[in-house]
Amino acid sequence: MLVAEVVEVTDQLNDGYDVVVIGGGAAGLSGALMLARARRSVVVIDEGEPRNAPAEGVHGLLARDGMRPAELLERGRAEVRGYGGQVASGEVGAVAREGDGFAVTLAGGRTVRARRLLVTTGLVDELPEIPGLRARWGRDVVHCPYCHGWEVRDQAIGVLASSQLAVHQALLFRQWSADVTLLSHTMPQPDGEEAEQLAARGIRVVHGEVASLEVVDDRLVGVRLTDGTVVGREVLAVSSRMVARAGFLAVLGLRPAEHPSGLGEHIPADPAGRTDVPGVWVAGNVTDLAAQVGTAAAAGATAAAQINADLLAEETRQAVAARRDAFSAESEARLCELVMSERRHGL
Ligand SMILES: Cc1cc2nc3c(=O)[nH]c(=O)nc-3n(C[C@H](O)[C@H](O)[C@H](O)COP(=O)(O)OP(=O)(O)OC[C@H]3O[C@@H](n4cnc5c(N)ncnc54)[C@H](O)[C@@H]3O)c2cc1C
Secondary structure: OOOOOOOOHHHHHOEEEEEEEEEEHHHHHHHHHHHOOOOEEEEEEEEOOOOOOOOOOOOOOOOOOEEEHHHHHHHHHHHHHHHHOEEEEOOEEEEEOOOOEEEEEEEOEEEEEEEEEOOOOOEEEEOOOOOOOOEHHHOOOEEEHHHHHHOOOOOOEEOOOOOOHHHHHHHHOOOOOOEEEOOOOOOOOOOOOHHHHHHHEEEEEEEEOEEEEEOOEEEEEEEEEEOOEEEEOOOOEEEEEEEEOHHHHHHHHHOOOEOOOOEEEOOOOOOOEEOOOOOEEOOHHHOOOOOOOOHHHHHHHHHHHHHHHHHHHHHHHHHHHHHHHHOOOHHHHHHHHHHHHHHHHHH
């Protein structure tokens, strides 16, 4: 049976682990599950603020479509614990290189040691500065049609232009509703080919900066422009600037870099999550800004398998060295001394 108790940070953490997983969302828990099943000692340290927390359900996730984000993670934590992995709540404030491994320090001051690190801390969505917008994030202010498109289908959708991707986003949301309006906000008015594409798909363009949201009975009903015009909309699509949450890695020489897509900043890594710093892997939104829950979980599992292989390689190297050492002249003499003792001269 799976154990579902909450592990308190204070007493139950060990001093050292094969792997410390920093961040307990889909990527971190999936990685920890793989590692625990590989009989590695592993702890997940999690601050408990997954990116999709404001959303009602996780969509597009096979066999778990629509499940509450909190429930998904609750199940994940129970699965990790079921194989002897630990999950602790807390914020990692600092990491430092210590010999071949790492010291991981929590905000409260407690330090644990790790041979390897799997960093799965996700990202921060930086939203356009419009009063009231963040409060509706994940409800009727959305960003991802694959997460929310079905739920807002056929509704009056406004696409707030706040990046170069606005026209693309408007064309995308058109797949889910025939009533899409692009609000040019602070971006230049689309022209040329883009204007033609929008017109061809029946997407209206409204010029003028959005000043605030119009909300009635806890539902979005429109946006108000700075000139006072209200544009009736039931849903507002925005694109956030996505920034990896991993400031504590800077001391190891790992800093967020501009993502090639122009969508934000990420921690660069190879396809298996290996970073340029030996012993540190990353998975999920912290490195792949576009990862959804399923992708993040898959990346966590991939990185975990690579970490296990890396540990295995190190342990094999050590075993070979120890075995060779056992047959060295020095070891032979030591063994002879132990076995023969006084009698050796009589041989
Ligand atoms: C509003 C919204 C709705 C979404 N809906 C969907 C959907 O329907 N379907 C879908 O597939 N995807 C959806 N997504 C995307 C989904 O949120 C991400 O794919 C997913 O959260 C990525 O998982 P992750 O493990 O990389 O990061 P996260 O889930 O963000 O988990 C990171 C964890 O690390 C913790 N953490 C951060 N820093 C530290 C630290 N220093 N110490 C300890 N812990 C730390 C955080 O508190 C958090 O718990 C949605 C996103 C948003 C914003």
